[in-house]
Amino acid sequence: MDGTNNYHRLIEEAVRLLAEGDPEQGATLLFDAWSRDRENADLAVSYACLLARIGREAEAEELFAALADESPGDARVWNNWGFLLLERGEVGGAVEKLRRALELEPDDFESLVNLAIALDRGGDSGAALSHYRRAVEINPESSVAYNNMGAALWRSGRAEEALDAFRVALAINPRDASAANNMGIVKMAGDDHAEAAAFFRQALEIDPAGPAAARNLKAAKKRLSASGKEKKPCEKPPSLF
Numbered sequence: 001m002d003g004t005n006n007y008h009r010l011i012e013e014a015v016r017l018l019a020e021g022d023p024e025q026g027a028t029l030l031f032d033a034w035s036r037d038r039e040n041a042d043l044a045v046s047y048a049c050l051l052a053r054i055g056r057e058a059e060a061e062e063l064f065a066a067l068a069d070e071s072p073g074d075a076r077v078w079n080n081w082g083f084l085l086l087e088r089g090e091v092g093g094a095v096e097k098l099r100r101a102l103e104l105e106p107d108d109f110e111s112l113v114n115l116a117i118a119l120d121r122g123g124d125s126g127a128a129l130s131h132y133r134r135a136v137e138i139n140p141e142s143s144v145a146y147n148n149m150g151a152a153l154w155r156s157g158r159a160e161e162a163l164d165a166f167r168v169a170l171a172i173n174p175r176d177a178s179a180a181n182n183m184g185i186v187k188m189a190g191d192d193h194a195e196a197a198a199f200f201r202q203a204l205e206i207d208p209a210g211p212a213a214a215r216n217l218k219a220a221k222k223r224l225s226a227s228g229k230e231k232k233p234c235e236k237p238p239s240l241f
């Protein structure tokens with residue numbers, strides 16, 4: 001009984017440390033817990049993901065490879081391995097692993113979104129959009145999926161559809177700074193500089209440290225100012241901010 005209690009206490013303490021921003025020590029305790037229960041696939045995957053999070057990517061990939069050999073039918077292993085490669089910029093390897101995850105679990109939301117991101121980064125926006133659409137069918141309340149789908153639509157030259165996707169993302173989560181910034185980008189490309197500026201400002205209100213929105217707002221202000229001078233050279237443009 002004492003061993004079982006200690007095992008659960010290790011997991012609880014690891015979770016607490018992660019929540020408090022100490023992933024290194026959390027990883028140590030999670031490893032200790034997994035060492036006591038090597039058959040626990042959930043712990044193994046969690047530990048591998050945590051290794052990747054704290055920068056020990058080589059160890060994480062080695063563990064994912066071992067887990068894939070031991071449990072080739074576990075979609076979680078392939079999905080998380082693919083995500084690690086995607087974060088590292090290895091798009092081809094990520095696509096391969098994520099396709100395997102979806103072969104095992106065709107309706108897994110995370111795998112669909114991760115594969116869509118990988119395909120889009122690899123230049124295959126058409127295939128990416130197919131996976132995004134399936135993802136939002138499965139989880140219509142995901143602002144992240146709609147925002148990413150909007151970005152893929154924008155890169156495909158479908159501005160109005162992109163705006164629709166960003167609007168849905170913001171309706172689901174009004175505090176999605178990325179979706180607000182993306183709305184502004186599309187609006188600015190359409191020469192709607194005033195509305196673009198409003199969206200960039202919204203993004204900054206949500207995430208004041210967001211560098212992209214700050215740069216974009218500055219550019220929108222410049223274009224607004226230039227536009228005002230061209231139309232009314234003798235008048236000072238009104239202050240909108």
